[in-house]
Amino acid sequence: MSPARLLRLPQLARLLTLLLSLFLAVGLFAPQSQAAPAAAPGGAPSPAPAGPAPQPATGSPERGDGERQFASADQRAPLSLDTRPAEVKATTAPTTTSLRLGAAAQQACNTGDFTGRTGGDLVQHIKAADIQCINSLFPLTGADARGAFREEQMTTVAYALRDAAGGYPGDNSTSVEQLVLYLRAGYFAQWYHKDDVGPYGTALQTAIRAGLDAFFGSAHSRDVAAGNAPILGESVTLIDSAQENVRYLPVVKRLLTDYTSATWNPAGLAWSVNPVFTVLFRGHQVAGFDAAVEADPSVLDTLSSFASRNNDLLGGDYGVLVYNATKELGRFLKDPALQAKVRPLVKALAAQAAPNGRTVFQWAAAAEAVGFYDAANCSYYGTCNAADQLKAGVLKVNDTCSPSIKLIAQALDATQLGTACTSLTGQDAYVHSVVKDNGPVKDDGNTTIEVVVFHSSLDYQVLAAAIYGIDTNNGGMYLEGDPAKAGNQPRFLCYEAEWVRPAFQIWNLNHEYTHYLDGRFDMYGDFNAGMTTPTVWWVEGFAEYVSYSYRKVADDAAIAAAARHAYKLSDLFDTVYGDQDRVYRWGYLAVRYMLEQHRPDVDALLAKYRVGDWAGARTLLKTTIGTRYDAGFDSWLTACANGACATNPTVPQLPECAAADPRALDANCARSNVAATTGNYAHFYLLVPAGTKQVKITTSGGTGNGDLYYNPAGWAYTGSYATRSAGPDNSETLTVTNPPAGYVYFSLYAQQGFGGVTVTSEI
Structure with a gap:
């Protein structure tokens, strides 16, 4: 839709919604420049706390498009070892948490059991609870959050961790993991709902240090064994949740030094060492962290050694570890006091790699860091024009699907190109038959689209970030640019769904292409213009609607949402980027309902969108329509949940031409x-x-x-x-x-x- 068609969120919504439900990973509108602050429903900037945010629950569903937009591209967090969309992770393989639980361990989980207990009674209940129950506490707000996580409760649990960790046996037989996860949930809730939970002070800080000291001081915390892996990983993450990044730098160095792929990876401990990169990443936002590294820069040598000696992991399942280590080493280039130390280390890692082939991730990580923090000296590292070098090295497939569609890919063969092009070119007629437009909106010169396809979700997260300078913690992005600017080239970035191989699928191909068509034929001007009033329900709902109905696939997640009757239609017209279920599932439902039941209103609305009459469109939705369709929408949701939405809508076909001459x-x-x-x-x-x-x-x-x-x-x-x-x-x-x-x-x-x-x- 414009220079900045971007899903932008407040930090609160960004992380909290990761805990609420499993959503389909859909793509983003994104700017080609730095994102502006996220907008709240009333149009006012949404406040976000300073400093590092605690991480969501282990095993919690993370959308493929997570919507975690940082202030600038250089602030992207370290990558997970599994970059697939969350709902794919949930449906294709059990999490380590669910493997440990087993069906018999699934217990009833009552929030009141945590808010109504104190002291030893609370501790015993936490230790007896299953992991999924503790996970469910992360989203608590209001009186529940205060009851469970006020400082007195957290201090009690932190000292319980100290006592349990003293005899930690190297597995969860003494319920150390439940205690650690409960503490993480408390820090998470307090960070985002401080007024609900209340302040945390020195009492908790003293207690949490005692707990973490006891755990990392226990001999069995160093066990290279599957039983230790999840507890160790949770405890490393707790370092960051408690903002004790400075105190536990020795633990970071220890884990990076001790890691040996031959023994750690089979035991699952690669997942335990990866959180140290988050401790480093967010440490830069903690007071005293940079000074601590300046005083003892040995962590820089540790990162360099880790990346160098594990170079053989690149190109495999654990190459993310090397990428993250290189990225976090390079991030220290931002500190002038450390540049003399960091520069030769980063240069050496760049020299070990190349902007193509097996080592491309390491080269990309080094080049990104140089670009952000030491660009004037890029020739020293050999990374000048890094984006061009990477494009030439990895995006070697070029195909013209049609006069308006150019497909650029990392690894598509001729058959796959044909499949993708057929899907894209066939979608034009479908979209036009739905929206009934009269051609491009005024001043839109986006006559061609570049479709850039990376070979996997990991390739997208690493390479699209390095080449296009975007946050890639998402399921794809549409970069529209300024449609009125001469020479502007819109493009969208996507990736092959590696988890369905040997079958072939490009994740969100049709959703992203709908954004291009909708922006060109329905929405006047750029993204910021379109967002002067809430249009998200249409923008994302329509992209979902087309993606599913054009492909003749039922939107099962939306159908399930319909059964919950969570929103009135009049409320959905106010949707802004934030709650993913509302944006995508409920956007789909609202758009489908309006197209099926109130087509003349959709035509009137699009007529206003196409000329940029955002105020007029808002009046139509909130005043002319208002609440008049709420009852009908509620009845329609019932029918939808009961099977009416299991089949896709039929788009009216054009009549046969009437002339006698068949030509x-x-x-x-x-x-x-x-x-x-x-x-x-x-x-x-x-x-x-x-x-x-x-x-x-x-x-x-x-x-x-x-x-x-x-x-x-x-x-x-x-x-x-x-x-x-x-x-x-x-x-x-x-x-x-x-x-x-x-x-x-x-x-x-x-x-x-x-x-x-x-x-x-x-x-």
Whole structure:
């Protein structure tokens, strides 16, 4: 939709919503420049606390598009070892938490059991609870949050950790993990709801240090064994939650030094060492951290050694560890007092790697750090023009799907390119049939789109960040730029879903492409203009609607949401970026309901969106419609949950062209059952009225392979045409902007004999 079509959130919503439900990973609108502060429902800036935010629950669902936007691209957090979307993780493999629990351990979980207990009674109940129950406490607010996590409660639990850790046996038989996770939940709740929980002071600080000292001082905390892995990982994360990043720098160094891939990875301890990079990352936001490293810079040597000696992990499942180590080492370039120490270490890691091949992640991490903190000296590191070097090194596949779509990829083969192009080009006609537009909105020059496809979720997170300078903790991004600026090139970034291989799927391909089409044909101006009033319900709901209905896939998550009746339709018109379930699932439901039940209102709304009448559109939604459809929406939700939404909506088809000549097309009609033998043509002509802004010709269906040609001056042939659409099958689209008045000509050339093809013309 614009230079900054971005999902931007307050920190509160950004992390809290990770705990609430499993959502489909969808893509983002994003700026090509630094993001502005997130906007709250009333349009006022949303406050966010300073310093590092505690991390959400272990095993909590993290959307593939997490929506975790940092102030600038250099503040991206370390990557997880599993970069797949959260709902994929949840459905394809059990978490380490669920593996430890087993079905028999699933107990009833009552918040009151934690808020109504104190002292030893509270401690015993925590230790007896299962992990999933403790996980469920992270989102507590209000009186519940205070009852569970006020300082007296947390201090009691921290000392209980001290006592339990003294005899820690190297597994969870003494419930150390429950105590650690409870403390993490408390810090999380207090960070985001300080007024609810109350302040934390020196009493808790003394207690948490005693607990962490006892754990990391216990001999079995160093066990290289599967039983120790989850507790160790939780405890490292607790360092950051408690903002004790300075005190436990020796633990960070110890873990990085002790790590040996041959023994740690099989025991699951790679997952335990990875949180140390978050301790380092967020440490820069803790008072005294930089000074501590300046006083004892040995952690820099430890990071360098870790990355260097584990170079063989690059290109494999644990290469993220090397990437994170290189990234966190390079981040210290921001400290002038440390640059003399850090520069040669970063240079050495860059020299061990290359902007392509197995070591590209290490090179990208070094190059990013240099770009952010030492760009004037890039020649010293060999990383000048890093984005161009990486593009040349990894994005080697270029394919023109159609005159308006260029596909750039890391590793797609010819068959995969054909599949992707067919899906994209076929979507044009579908979207136009839904929104019934009259061509691009005024001042929109985004006539072409670049579709950039990375080879996996990890490739996207590392390489798209380094090349395009964006936060990639998401399921993809649409970078629109300024549609009114000459030479602007919109693009969207996405990736192959590696978890479905050997099947082929590009994650969010159709959702992101809908953003491009919607921005070009429905939403005037740029993203910031469109967000002067709440339009998120349409922007994201429509992208979800098209992605599912065009692909003929049921949106099971939205259907499940419908059964909960959580929102009124009039409330959904106020949706802003934040609650992911509301943005995507409920956006889908609101858009589908309006299209199916109140089509004239959608047409009136889009007429205002297309000219930038945001205030008029807002009046239509909140005053003209207001609450009048709330009851109908509620009834529709019941039907949707009971099966009405299990099938996809049918988009009205264009009528057959009425002219007797089978070659004659007309405005908004179709010719069915078109056929031609190999090497021959099916010719068509169309009389264009003066002042026509756009003509769109689309072919679809049938067998064989026909390529579409256009000629404004006479019959169109392969040797006489102005433009063409030549895909691998019969899904072709040509859009002619400002065509000449009078007769224009199209033809479908049979690369392979075709039959049963439908040709549609839209004016």
